[in-house]
Amino acid sequence: MAITAVLPEVNLPGVDLVSCAACHALALFLLPNGDFACPDGHAITPDDLHLFEPGDTWAITPVGALAIVTDPAAAYGRLCEARDGIENPDDSELADPHGAYREAVDALCSARALGLLLPAGAELIGQGR
Ligand SMILES: [Zn+2]
Incomplete structure (x- = not known):
């Protein structure tokens, strides 16, 4: 009997399941x-x-599947860059610092949901969209 399996759902922004090579x-x-x-x-x-x-790491989803997720340290760096861009838009190279901020918060929340630790001293104000 053939086993049929599908990729389990993972509904976290910035998280991709790793498929078998x-x-x-x-x-x-x-x-x-x-x-x-x-x-x-x-x-x-x-x-x-x-x-x-670079900037990615791996984690295990609640159903035990291997996933690629943005490294919380990289996401926190992007969050700080976006926050600087919001506060000083004339000095920022970001076209959409608010969008970059949302993406960084989403990545941090996803990493946290998968049990990855945030960088020491990181503080999150928002919780996704
Ligand atoms: Zn396989």
Whole structure:
């Protein structure tokens, strides 16, 4: 009997599930030994998780799926840059500092929802949109 599996829903801004490199359609789930595998058994280890873009990191969703999420430290840096752009629009290179601020807050809230710690001293005022 064939196992059919679909990507579980993840409804957090800036969070993308990691699909299996071997079968593409299936998500990777955390195994008890700390590795990850898709429902078809293709496994990877945490050492294979070095391929993310700068500013991204990984987390585990509530259903155990591996996801890429904006690193809270990078998101907090963007939040501070956006806040500076809102306060000093003439000195900012951001076209839409308010939009950048919302995106950064969303990324921080998503990271927090997945259990990632915010940078030391980070304070969030907004909670998404
Ligand atoms: Zn697979």
